[in-house]
Amino acid sequence: MDFSLTEEQESFRKMVRAWVEKECPKDVALEMEKQEFQYPHELFDKMAEAGFHGIAIDEAYGGSGGTELDQVILIRELSRSLGGQAWIWGINAFAGAKSVGYYGTEEQKKRFLPEIADGKAKFAIAVTEPAGGTDLLGVLKTTATQVDGGWRINGQKIWSTQAHVADYLLLLARSEKDVAKKTQGTTLFLVPRESAGLETRQIPKLGMKNVGSCEVFLDDVFVPDELVLGEPGQAWYMLLKTLNNERIIMAALALGILDGVIEEALRYLDEREVFGKKLGQMQVLQHYVADMLIAQKNAELLVYNAAWRQSQGLECGMEANMAKVVASEGAVSAADHGIQMFGGMGYALETQMQRYWRDARLYKIGPIANEMARNSIAEMAGLPRSF
Template sequence: MAVTEPGDLELIRKSVRDLARRFDLEYWREKDKKHEYPWEFVRAFADGGWLGAMIPEEYGGLGLGLAESAVMMTEIAESGAGMSGGSAIHFYVFPPAPILRYGSEAMKREFLPKLAKGEILMAFGVTEPTAGVDTSRIRTKAEKIEGGWVVNGQKVWITNAQNAHKILLLARTSPRDENKPLDGMTLFFTDLDRSRITVREIDKLGRAAIDSNELFIDNLEVADDEVVGEVGQGFRYLIDGLNPERIVVGMEGIGLGRAALDLASNYANERVVFNRPIGKNQAVAHPLADSWIRLEAAELVCMNAARLFDAEQNCGKEAAAAKFLGAEAGFQACDRAMQTHGGFAYAKEYHVERLWREARLLPNAPFSQEMVLNYISTKALGLPRAY
């Protein structure tokens, strides 16, 4: 049963905070510098049972809700782990959602306990270089054969593919229909078979500890029992992963922003220029205060969306707004922390530049800020669809 009382949320905050802060800023700077996956961090959370936060107890998890998981992810990011620590853990939180809701009983019993224990790592294979945010136009294709399917295509910006054992893979199983463009796509949960999938890491701006990749899929055979739910309904199942993803990413943005704000506040108290701490200057203090307010407001929106999701209510608009505000407030706080540090912001010993690099991703992905505004203008305001 999910923990729902406010006191329980505070207990989760404290427990996760204490665990995450065993790994200090120097740990994350080294992981970022060496492009090393933070396995020690993942194992610590696996040992604590946190990887199975949203997996039901009958499948080896904690059976918590998204509200509890969102609090957990905020504390991880705020510890200084940022998106490097956040991404390493949140792939155990939202990607299994379609399996939980639509996977076969055999699939759930075989794989969910392994995910909860951290025995296997999964990747999420949706994005494609030619489709962008228009998922209906993916070109990865699965053709039916006896007993299964053969998949060919390409994916991009796939996290964890350097180390993942399994992949939740979206492919077209029937041609795109202009009248029903989101039909005809199917979700497969299958092995990330490197004899059939070429994985190429992308050199990128931030979050260097967590790999991002291009995948080239060449005649990958997938069995019928690796289909999640019904053939052709994969996009609808994805929504059960995408809404919590957006909420969790919003909360991670908030955590990132708070980590940067803490570094900036300490620096503003200690740095003396013209015989006074720079924090006495309103040009320094007011932007930081403004960011604190925006981060607090963003968390209220995120937690409201998480509670709607847990209550199995429609939360598409709220999840989109959560991602928008969390990403915006988080990046703005990191940018203001850079401004507060002045020239020293470029020095890695102050850590704010890593948080800034990681936070810069969030306005773009997942689901760009512009697409959020497109969605809200249509769904909340009833304006004509622009996309």
């Protein structure tokens, strides 16, 4: 059993690490994140120049090839410095590249995948609604009514990251009212952001301040038939694959934050002196570091296993949830202990730890709350449904 990266994967990882150190080291990432509501277009474009948006897109459609494992390697290295700002790559990867790649028509793949790979198209996902949060289907009120040549969509979404700058929104709507199960009768659309009747509003946030998360309002928005993604009425069964990929990518992002936290902690413990000796000699702080390293290894094994399973076409819902829970909780705990290590300066906006904590805190809530992820894991193990 081999747990190591292949020679090609390790070479790719080192290339991304070098790119990060040159283009967006931690001090640069810290300054960028302070620009609330100022989306980092330049960073997105630099990622395009480096070929990152083409990762895991088939070469036949202008991509660089690779699998979900390569996605994990990339975003882990990005978030080690960028923290939550790495999500500008992640959202495009699963909402755009993977969703179109998984269940788009051949015409849709030829149309969208080359644009995504070149960084010429931004995507957002719009599935969550204000009244429901994780209960996507239970409160799904956004409707799609079929009309001549397309559909009319009405409703509201929330927590749609980068919807304000996206070219297309991957949007879930109820297209059939009379269904036996709420999982039936839903359809996925690629909704152009510039559509008449579509409005976005950014939400002020604790972290990831320059990566906008939005409310989306749809008032009789027309979407042509060619922008229906997959089979009408079957969206939920398709969307699960996208949502698993989202959780794996987000888990890898949290793992990258763990990497960054550990680096900052070790650096500070070596530099800081108290009571005539290095801070790193304090036993309790050594225990904090040991716990961080244990969390890092646990998350790494789970994240890479989930990504490998998805790359092999295997069921990975439980594994994706496990990876997301362990990585997010490990990142939050590590960053919180990191702040404690830094003492008063850990609370100062000029340090990296507080940024890591603010970003990581979200991942215990979204894209699925860890409590709900645990419910799903238990249900997959054969226990009765608890919700």
